Amino acid sequence: MLIYITVFITLFLIVVVQSALVPFIDVKGIAPDLILIFIVYWSCPRGRRQGVVWGFLGGILQDLALGTTAGIFALSKSLACYLAFSFSWNCQRNDTLLMSIVLFVAAFVHQIVYFIFTSTKSAAGFLTLFLRYGFPSIFYTVFLGIFIYGFVEWLGKRKEAK
Amino acid sequence: MSVGFTRFWERSKDQWYLAAAIVLSFLFMALDQTGPVLFLKKEIGSLARTGQMIFSWGPKVLELRRENQRLLIKAGKLSLLESQYREALLENRRLRKLLGLKKRDEFDFIPAEVVGIKTTGIPGMVYLNVGWKDGCKKNMVLMTEKGVVGKIVSVSKSTSVGELLTSPNSRISAKVERCRVLGIVRWLYGNVCILEGVPRSSDVRTGDLIITSGYSQIYPSGLTIGRVFKVTQTGRDLFQKVLLRTEVDFGTLEELLVLKKLPRVQEKE
Numbered sequence A: 001m002l003i004y005i006t007v008f009i010t011l012f013l014i015v016v017v018q019s020a021l022v023p024f025i026d027v028k029g030i031a032p033d034l035i036l037i038f039i040v041y042w043s044c045p046r047g048r049r050q051g052v053v054w055g056f057l058g059g060i061l062q063d064l065a066l067g068t069t070a071g072i073f074a075l076s077k078s079l080a081c082y083l084a085f086s087f088s089w090n091c092q093r094n095d096t097l098l099m100s101i102v103l104f105v106a107a108f109v110h111q112i113v114y115f116i117f118t119s120t121k122s123a124a125g126f127l128t129l130f131l132r133y134g135f136p137s138i139f140y141t142v143f144l145g146i147f148i149y150g151f152v153e154w155l156g157k158r159k160e161a162k
Numbered sequence B: 001m002s003v004g005f006t007r008f009w010e011r012s013k014d015q016w017y018l019a020a021a022i023v024l025s026f027l028f029m030a031l032d033q034t035g036p037v038l039f040l041k042k043e044i045g046s047l048a049r050t051g052q053m054i055f056s057w058g059p060k061v062l063e064l065r066r067e068n069q070r071l072l073i074k075a076g077k078l079s080l081l082e083s084q085y086r087e088a089l090l091e092n093r094r095l096r097k098l099l100g101l102k103k104r105d106e107f108d109f110i111p112a113e114v115v116g117i118k119t120t121g122i123p124g125m126v127y128l129n130v131g132w133k134d135g136c137k138k139n140m141v142l143m144t145e146k147g148v149v150g151k152i153v154s155v156s157k158s159t160s161v162g163e164l165l166t167s168p169n170s171r172i173s174a175k176v177e178r179c180r181v182l183g184i185v186r187w188l189y190g191n192v193c194i195l196e197g198v199p200r201s202s203d204v205r206t207g208d209l210i211i212t213s214g215y216s217q218i219y220p221s222g223l224t225i226g227r228v229f230k231v232t233q234t235g236r237d238l239f240q241k242v243l244l245r246t247e248v249d250f251g252t253l254e255e256l257l258v259l260k261k262l263p264r265v266q267e268k269e
Helices: A002-020 A034-046 A048-066 A072-086 A096-118 A126-161 B002-011 B013-030 B035-099
Strands: B106-117 B125-128 B141-144 B147-155 B160-164 B171-176 B182-189 B192-199 B209-212 B224-232 B239-246 B255-262
Touching (some): A002 A048, A002 B106, A034 A048, A034 A072, A034 A096, A034 A126, A048 A072, A048 B013, A048 B035, A072 B013, A096 A126, B002 B013, B035 B125, B035 B147, B125 B147, B125 B255, B171 B224, B182 B239
Parallel strands (some): B147 B224
Antiparallel strands (some): B106 B255, B125 B160, B141 B255, B147 B160, B171 B209, B182 B192, B192 B239, B224 B239
């Protein structure tokens, strides 16, 4: 139980960091999704069910903490994790390549679902918003994810060697 | 029967979890502007804002030196302008009085620091370090020296949430400064907006300044929004497509001013 509480608090801290520090590394409004990187890292080896639960919790925390329409991030993140984890039967944390592929699929589904909902209110259409914000953001997220997963894998190997 | 159901439940447990997540998400969407969700947003939001203030403190300190130099230069330029404007203001007051025009609203500013920006998806929200204890209220206008930025949508004791002009929800009643044609400004992408509802016959040109119309409960008149860079008329459309670029760079927002309406006082004789 304690581990789940720790993960939930970590998730909340990442939501805060996402809005407080990520603006310093964004490129023309394009930013990586740290929350998705963490959810994939935590849930991928644990399977689809955990992915849906943590995707929903991460998304709803993001919705409520950032004041956006409640439910949109929750829906997109839980759907993204469900679909992405459907393809990854033997996901291991020390397999950076597989984790990055799963992250790519998750980020892709997440952006599509998110922009389907937000583009209904916008003067610009789905395609304009997705190509301008969603698509570059997927690559930025995966790029940063590869570094983070690779770094964690390297740390793990170093620990094992010691 | 019960064995069959248990087997079915076990086999499709993942799908049930997903279905529950989808139903809950739609429930949250449906109840978005109602009491319980607003309460959750306020409580979790203000906790997050406290965290944002702590996290953004480090990078802000590093920025201070550069900002100080920038402000010194700006203060010099503004003091020159102030003397010119003071004369114009006095003249304007005399003439308005002479014509018997109603006194305009006067405003004060509450300086605010941006402690967070929504970075996932469309960047249409900012989080500020001022709240109702500083005099902030919902629907107060946010601006920089370059023009309108957005409005406050939620306030807590010491923090508030601002909805930017670059939010898909944002709409501002505006007019073209030169020819006084009215329209509604909506965000398109980046710093590009569209002025909707401009009749085909209107004389809107590239380079025209778009300002707030004042026909709104929120935005007072005359605040700069942006400049027209493209005007197109297609087929038999009744309206022109007027595209404008905002004067404010939404990617580099660090400090904002909250526009506070002052109570009207009788002008001294």
